[in-house]
Amino acid sequence: MDETVAEYIRRTVLKIPRDEIKTMLQKWGFLSETQLQTINFHQIKENISQDVVQLCEENSADIKQAAVLDIIYNHIYPNKRVWSVYQMNKTGEETEFFDLTDFKKKFKRRLRSALKNVTINFREYEDNAIWIRIAWGTPYTKPNQYKTSYVVYHSQTPYVFVSASVLKSNLPLLCQALVVASNYHDIREMELRSHSLNSLKDIVFKRYSQNFQTYCPRPLQERNVAPESADLRIIQENRHEKERIQRVNREVFGDGPQPQLEFAQYKLETMFKSDSKMDVLDKKEPFRCMVKFSSPHLLESLKSLAPAGMADAPLSPLLTCIPQKARNYFKIREKKSLFPGSFMKIIFKDHYRAWGRRDSWNIDVSKKFPSSFSGY
Amino acid sequence: HLATSLPLPSERDHLRPRIDLIAFMIDIKSKYSLKNVEASLAHVDASFFLGKVCFLVTGVGRVNYCSVEMNAIWKLGEVYCSPVLFCELELEGIRVATAQRLVRMLQICAGHIPGVSALCFGSLMRNSADD
Numbered sequence: 001m002d003e004t005v006a007e008y009i010r011r012t013v014l015k016i017p018r019d020e021i022k023t024m025l026q027k028w029g030f031l032s033e034t035q036l037q038t039i040n041f042h043q044i045k046e047n048i049s050q051d052v053v054q055l056c057e058e059n060s061a062d063i064k065q066a067a068v069l070d071i072i073y074n075h076i077y078p079n080k081r082v083w084s085v086y087q088m089n090k091t092g093e094e095t096e097f098f099d100l101t102d103f104k105k106k107f108k109r110r111l112r113s114a115l116k117n118v119t120i121n122f123r124e125y126e127d128n129a130i131w132i133r134i135a136w137g138t139p140y141t142k143p144n145q146y147k148t149s150y151v152v153y154h155s156q157t158p159y160v161f162v163s164a165s166v167l168k169s170n171l172p173l174l175c176q177a178l179v180v181a182s183n184y185h186d187i188r189e190m191e192l193r194s195h196s197l198n199s200l201k202d203i204v205f206k207r208y209s210q211n212f213q214t215y216c217p218r219p220l221q222e223r224n225v226a227p228e229s230a231d232l233r234i235i236q237e238n239r240h241e242k243e244r245i246q247r248v249n250r251e252v253f254g255d256g257p258q259p260q261l262e263f264a265q266y267k268l269e270t271m272f273k274s275d276s277k278m279d280v281l282d283k284k285e286p287f288r289c290m291v292k293f294s295s296p297h298l299l300e301s302l303k304s305l306a307p308a309g310m311a312d313a314p315l316s317p318l319l320t321c322i323p324q325k326a327r328n329y330f331k332i333r334e335k336k337s338l339f340p341g342s343f344m345k346i347i348f349k350d351h352y353r354a355w356g357r358r359d360s361w362n363i364d365v366s367k368k369f370p371s372s373f374s375g376y
Numbered sequence: 377h378l379a380t381s382l383p384l385p386s387e388r389d390h391l392r393p394r395i396d397l398i399a400f401m402i403d404i405k406s407k408y409s410l411k412n413v414e415a416s417l418a419h420v421d422a423s424f425f426l427g428k429v430c431f432l433v434t435g436v437g438r439v440n441y442c443s444v445e446m447n448a449i450w451k452l453g454e455v456y457c458s459p460v461l462f463c464e465l466e467l468e469g470i471r472v473a474t475a476q477r478l479v480r481m482l483q484i485c486a487g488h489i490p491g492v493s494a495l496c497f498g499s500l501m502r503n504s505a506d507d
Contacts, residue, residue: 237379
């Protein structure tokens with residue numbers, strides 16, 4: 001067995017949490033049950049990985065099998081990578097029958113014709129998802145198994161999820177191969193990125209709970225709203241306002257859990273608007289500014305802002321449109337802007353841990369579970 | 377009675393008992409809470425400031441996250457002639473102790489302690505703070 005393959009398998013096993021190693025090796029299926037019985041899974045990972053490599057040596061593993069183990073690992077822990085979403089287009093209405101073998105053949109051929117030194121592996125999963133692992137080399141060097149891109153393609157949809165990792169220069173080639181193999185005409189990158197692959201799928205396949213506009217001509221007299229505190233001696237004076245906020249929030253965000261995103265980024269290319277006393281710029285040129293919201297769970301944080309008293313309800317549509325528009329990177333321009341009222345007007349009652357360079361703000365909207373909202 | 381700001385909504389006026397003590401809570405991590413308190417103070421009748429108002433500053437345990445200047449708080453206490461209490465709501469011991477202090481003050485303000493009036497107690501607290 002190749003030294004590099006042995007090392008690669010060893011390092012892959014080391015990534016896996018110790019309690020999961022056995023199940024993952026069983027999923028891999030390369031080592032037999034009897035072989036797995038011989039490994040002591042309670043020793044330190046260093047030793048477990050050595051034992052695994054030893055057994056793989058006996059079975060003469062090659063890079064193809066090692067790659068499969070890597071795919072399995074990434075399928076179970078996709079959130080360690082950053083995923084972007086691409087959408088493919090085809091003109092014409094015909095829905096062609098999807099042939100998996102044809103897809104794989106065309107993909108490999110296209111990719112290899114441009115770059116000989118690539119390792120390509122496929123693995124199919126139940127939800128029509130095809131996972132493709134590509135290890136990139138250069139025209140002069142063998143594929144580097146540690147510089148991999150992952151592609152997840154749901155064959156019944158025009159969407160592709162790509163985790164490109166370091167080699168951005170290979171992206172056009174990858175996109176081309178995908179378009180050719182899947183019989184589409186072109187592909188474009190959507191402005192949607194996150195660590196959580198499942199959340200990206202939820203957003204794009206519209207699987208999250210969406211809000212439905214409910215029209216109430218008169219606010220309903222809610223007599224049986226569950227009291228926030230069980231203690232009847234505590235009386236909330238602003239109960240109506242709180243209820244209004246909950247109602248508005250529910251209309252905007254829906255009832256279910258939100259897809260998990262870590263960032264929302266807004267690039268402003270708008271004119272600086274101020275009263276004439278504050279003439280910051282002599283020339284009338286666009287004020288370039290970037291606002292980035294970051295959080296372990298951005299949408300849940302936004303959902304809890306108004307109930308926590310940190311922002312007015314309803315929130316700015318620029319924030320609440322993120323799942324519907326399936327994007328979390330925005331460019332806001334002066335004229336022909338996405339929303340009427342061209343500049344971003346977010347009423348934040350406090351610069352909640354806002355800091356920034358001269359031209360950008362980073363606003364940290366971290367959510368502390370379970371109940372209170374805070375920035376630490 | 378908990379309220380997010382003053383004035384209180386008028387639709388509940390007939391349900392409200394006499395108010396004996398107003399505790400304005402300022403979260404030291406939020407400049408907005410200070411602004412909100414300052415705006416609400418304008419809606420308080422002058423008679424309350426004879427010992428029936430106090431300022432409760434919360435979140436003082438986390439020194440790194442202070443957004444509100446201490447000078448601003450002391451000044452508030454001085455201008456409105458009312459005591460300033462500090463507490464940390466996240467620690468149960470301090471929470472309970474602060475609650476007990478407030479209940480004590482409330483008893484005095486409501487006239488339940490004979491011989492001590494709200495005004496007298498208020499000036500006692502202020503003088504001891506100055507020392």
